[in-house]
Amino acid sequence: xxxxxxxxxxxxxKDQPDWRASQxxxxxxxxxxxxxxxxxxxxxxxVELDFDLDALTLAADGGAPMAPGPFxxxxxxGAVGKIQIIDGRVVDxxxxxxxxxxxxxxxxxxxxxxxxVDRDKFAAAHLAFATDGAVVSVRPGAVVQAPIVVDIQATQxxxxxxxxxxxxxxxxxxxxxxxxxxxxxGLEAVAVPDVVLTAEDGAQLRFxxxxxxxxxxxxxxxxxxxxxxxxxxxxxxxxxxxKVARLDLWVxxxxxxxxxxxxxxxxxxxxxxxxxxxxxxxxxxxxxxxxFMKGAVEDYAQSVFTGLLRIEKDAVRSSAFETNRNLVLxxxxxxxxxxxxxxxxxxxxxxxxxxxxxxEDEYLYYLQSxxxxxxxxxxxxxxxxxxxxxxxxxxxxLAEPIEDAVFxxxxxxxxxxxxx
Amino acid sequence: xxxxQVVEAKRIPQGRGLRVEIGEHRxxxxxxxxxxxxxxxxxxxxxxxxxxxxxxxFEVECPRHGSAFDLRTGEPQALPATQRVPVYDAKVxxxxxxxxxxxx
Numbered sequence: 001x002x003x004x005x006x007x008x009x010x011x012x013x014k015d016q017p018d019w020r021a022s023q024x025x026x027x028x029x030x031x032x033x034x035x036x037x038x039x040x041x042x043x044x045x046x047v048e049l050d051f052d053l054d055a056l057t058l059a060a061d062g063g064a065p066m067a068p069g070p071f072x073x074x075x076x077x078g079a080v081g082k083i084q085i086i087d088g089r090v091v092d093x094x095x096x097x098x099x100x101x102x103x104x105x106x107x108x109x110x111x112x113x114x115x116x117v118d119r120d121k122f123a124a125a126h127l128a129f130a131t132d133g134a135v136v137s138v139r140p141g142a143v144v145q146a147p148i149v150v151d152i153q154a155t156q157x158x159x160x161x162x163x164x165x166x167x168x169x170x171x172x173x174x175x176x177x178x179x180x181x182x183x184x185x186g187l188e189a190v191a192v193p194d195v196v197l198t199a200e201d202g203a204q205l206r207f208x209x210x211x212x213x214x215x216x217x218x219x220x221x222x223x224x225x226x227x228x229x230x231x232x233x234x235x236x237x238x239x240x241x242x243k244v245a246r247l248d249l250w251v252x253x254x255x256x257x258x259x260x261x262x263x264x265x266x267x268x269x270x271x272x273x274x275x276x277x278x279x280x281x282x283x284x285x286x287x288x289x290x291x292f293m294k295g296a297v298e299d300y301a302q303s304v305f306t307g308l309l310r311i312e313k314d315a316v317r318s319s320a321f322e323t324n325r326n327l328v329l330x331x332x333x334x335x336x337x338x339x340x341x342x343x344x345x346x347x348x349x350x351x352x353x354x355x356x357x358x359x360e361d362e363y364l365y366y367l368q369s370x371x372x373x374x375x376x377x378x379x380x381x382x383x384x385x386x387x388x389x390x391x392x393x394x395x396x397x398l399a400e401p402i403e404d405a406v407f408x409x410x411x412x413x414x415x416x417x418x419x420x
Numbered sequence: 421x422x423x424x425q426v427v428e429a430k431r432i433p434q435g436r437g438l439r440v441e442i443g444e445h446r447x448x449x450x451x452x453x454x455x456x457x458x459x460x461x462x463x464x465x466x467x468x469x470x471x472x473x474x475x476x477x478f479e480v481e482c483p484r485h486g487s488a489f490d491l492r493t494g495e496p497q498a499l500p501a502t503q504r505v506p507v508y509d510a511k512v513x514x515x516x517x518x519x520x521x522x523x524x
Contacts, residue, residue, distance in 0.1 A: 367486070370499055370500065371498070371499035371500070372486050372498060372499060372500075373498065376481060376486045376488070376498060377486065379474070379481065379486070380485070380486045383483060404436070407474065408435075411474065411476075
């Protein structure tokens with residue numbers, strides 16, 4: 001059991017090639033130079049991290065794997081490959097396609113990072129302390145319809161782990177990847193995954209992640225999507241678990257004609273914080289983006305959505321839209337929604353919409369006037385609210401288990417009388 | 421009329437239905453505790469699959485318009501549906517579900 005200190009860094013550096021050892025030294029310096037966010041920073045507003053970073057230790061080896069849950073079982077059903085990352089260690093790789101290859105972090109000569117080390121203390125920690133990870137590559141021109149599934153788990157109490165994942169879809173190739181984040185019930189731990197998705201020119205990439213951490217685990221995910229010329233990226237984000245489940249997402253529309261769609265659904269209960277911070281960078285001309293996030297919170301849960309659409313000077317003829325809709329179902333639940341635009345170019349189409357509120361009284365009244373009980377009317381409205389976003393998730397096979405999980409959360413809150 | 425073996429009981433999720441087709445019959449199966457109930461899958465109000473509805477007590481709620489039906493009698497319990505849906509005899513033996521389809 002080692003803390004995140006000099007001794008740990010030196011131990012890790014010993015087994016590394018020179019380039020990586022010096023990278024670790026720089027990352028560790030950046031780690032030491034930054035403070036744990038307190039919530040006073042704009043980027044961390046509304047978020048309270050209640051763990052003591054100094055008391056956390058690095059995981060020794062990968063712990064005992066958990067049995068597959070409902071999402072994973074469904075995902076694995078039609079999968080073309082499976083990767084298991086436990087406490088930051090890759091413990092299993094199984095592939096059914098010659099078009100896909102997986103390298104471990106020790107086999108690569110550069111590491112891609114979603115977040116620069118000065119983004120926050122955790123991004124720096126990731127680069128300094130990640131010792132293993134998977135780099136998944138899809139051969140140019142290959143069409144791999146079935147998804148590759150990555151099962152990322154945190155299993156050891158009191159640890160902070162750094163799962164690392166890169167997914168590179170080659171020129172004109174098509175591929176899909178699903179990540180499921182999990183931890184056993186009651187596990188107090190912190191996970192800091194870093195996920196880099198790259199769609200080369202003309203590639204089509206689909207990605208979905210399900211944050212299904214235990215409600216005592218904190219997950220702080222940094223994730224970035226790079227899009228080449230005429231590339232398409234479709235991202236689906238599902239937020240259910242986690243004490244604090246945060247996603248920092250950057251989408252870089254670098255190539256001309258590239259397009260990105262980000263669709264998300266989340267449902268917070270107890271005193272969870274589900275935190276989404278997105279930046280969509282339109283860099284190339286003729287680029288298109290659409291962000292569509294819908295969520296609900298009940299009990300003492302809160303959700304945060306901040307979305308920045310940034311249109312660079314050369315990104316002419318770009319179009320960018322973002323929508324965030326929130327249902328606040330209990331008196332003490334909160335949803336914060338802050339869409340932003342930063343436009344440096346005058347030939348663009350941009351739009352944003354955001355709403356926070358309870359189920360519409362008028363709709364409830366209408367349904368009740370047709371002889372439907374209030375409880376039933378509420379269930380119908382909630383189902384309708386979410387079906388619109390669940391239908392747009394990029395990987396169809398997960399739609400049903402996600403709809404079930406979301407709806408079950410609602411009916412449970414309803415039965416236990418937590419709705420206001 | 422004889423009993424027809426249809427499916428393993430454990431394949432029917434708790435709280436949700438499973439649709440099976442036997443001849444021209446589209447049937448929604450539900451499991452509550454150890455018992456299985458079988459009713460017509462098509463909601464009597466509009467085209468919707470009751471197997472996709474949610475179960476509260478002995479009622480299934482149509483996912484499209486909120487009509488509810490009693491799983492034991494097929495009688496509607498909530499508007500907009502006003503007509504009952506067919507009910508089929510179902511039993512579980514050795515973990516297998518058997519149905520008896522009448523003239524209904």
